Amino acid sequence: xxxxxxxxxxxxxxxxxxxxxxxxxxxxxxxxxxFWYKQPPSGELVFLIRRNSFDEQNEISGRYSWNFQKSTSSxxxxxxxxxxxxxxxxxxxxxxxxGNEKLTFGTGTRLTIIP
Amino acid sequence: xxxxxxxxxxxxxEMGQEVTxxxxxxxxxxxLFWYRQTMMxxxxxxxxxxxxxxxxDSGMPEDRFSAKMPNASxxxxxxxxxxxxxxxxxxxxxxxxxETQYFGPGTRLLVL
Numbered sequence: 001x002x003x004x005x006x007x008x009x010x011x012x013x014x015x016x017x018x019x020x021x022x023x024x025x026x027x028x029x030x031x032x033x034x035f036w037y038k039q040p041p042s043g044e045l046v047f048l049i050r051r052n053s054f055d056e057q058n059e060i061s062g063r064y065s066w067n068f069q070k071s072t073s074s075x076x077x078x079x080x081x082x083x084x085x086x087x088x089x090x091x092x093x094x095x096x097x098x099g100n101e102k103l104t105f106g107t108g109t110r111l112t113i114i115p
Numbered sequence: 116x117x118x119x120x121x122x123x124x125x126x127x128x129e130m131g132q133e134v135t136x137x138x139x140x141x142x143x144x145x146x147l148f149w150y151r152q153t154m155m156x157x158x159x160x161x162x163x164x165x166x167x168x169x170x171x172d173s174g175m176p177e178d179r180f181s182a183k184m185p186n187a188s189x190x191x192x193x194x195x196x197x198x199x200x201x202x203x204x205x206x207x208x209x210x211x212x213x214e215t216q217y218f219g220p221g222t223r224l225l226v227l
Contacts (some may be wrong), residue, residue, distance in 0.1 A: 035215070045206060045218035091158070101146055101213035102171070105158045 002027045004094050006106035013082055014114045021077045021109045023092030029053075034068065034075045035093040035103070045091070051075065079111075087113045117141070119219035121207050127225045133195040136222045139188055140209030148216060149182055149192050150206040158206075164190065165213075197226045 003026040013019045025034065036048040049059065051068050059066045063083075067076045079086050092106040120139040128134055140147045148163040162172040167184045175182070179198070184190040194201055202225050208216040 037218075043204065043223070044220045045208075047215055047217055050215050101148075101163060101165075101210070102160055103216060107157050 002029075002032075002094050002096070002104040004092050004104050004106035006090075006092055006109050008109045009107070010110045010112070012112040012114055015084060016081050018078060018080050019082055019111065021079075021090050021092075021111065023075045023077065023106060025073050025075065025092070025094045027094060027096065029096040031096065033095050035095075036066070036075075036077050037091045037093060038088045039091065039108070040085075040088040048077075082113045084113045084115050087111060119207055119209050119217055121205075121219035121222050123222060124220060125223045125225075127227065128197055129227050130198055131196040132226075133193065134197045134201075134224060134226075136192040136205050136207075136224070138190045138192070138207030138219060140190070140207070141211075141217060142188070144209035144211045144217075145187075146210045146213050146216075147184060147190050148208040148210075149190070150208065150218075152204045152206060152221070153202075161192070197224075199226045202226050 005024045008022055032053045034051045038046045038048055049066055056068050056070055063080045065078045089108045089110045091108045093103045095103050119141055122137045126134060145166050149161040151159045151161055159174055161174045162182045163170055164184045167187060180194055182192045204221045204223050206218050206221045208218040210216045
């Protein structure tokens with residue numbers, strides 16, 4: 001069985017602060033894929049990133065960065081110099097190797113950036 | 116390129132009425148997924164299709180729910196009869212070869 005845990009239900013930070021969203025996963029599969037999605041107040045689900053279990057390199061995209069550590073089964077997401085537009089619910093998700101297409105979602109972290 | 120398109124964006128109906136939600140996946144994608152999102156249960160996968168064929172409908176809550184995919188560019192999710200507990204946001208998503216799923220904007224359903 002697969003499981004994704006986002007222990008932080010809600011986080012509030014002041015604009016321009018850095019913030020890290022935690023994601024811990026469980027899977028018996030040796031090949032798997034991890035995702036982050038953003039759900040802004042408008043409600044749509046926006047794909048942010050996909051990582052496969054073979055690649056533990058951290059990734060940076062502008063103010064966003066992701067830290068994947070197999071040793072701790074974690075895939076954490078950091079926003080640097082947060083902005084009000086970053087306010088959203090962020091979901092971490094997991095699927096086994098493609099061919100098992102079901103995505104297992106975490107319960108989400110609601111991030112509020114205070115101006 | 117157009118993303119996943121869903122209609123209607125909002126639906127308000129009365130208990131007992133039939134509701135039909137529609138989805139147009141991204142062109143070229145061969146997988147289509149229907150999800151439901153509620154505060155209590157989060158995001159739930161209802162059913163998914165591969166090449167228009169239903170693969171797993173174990174998430175469909177009960178016989179009142181049905182989904183079809185008559186061709187590669189169109190799918191429907193039908194609830195008949197609707198009940199207040201069906202009120203939720205329903206998302207459609209599509210992917211190519213089962214890889215990254217791209218979601219539509221969702222249909223917000225309210226059953227009175």
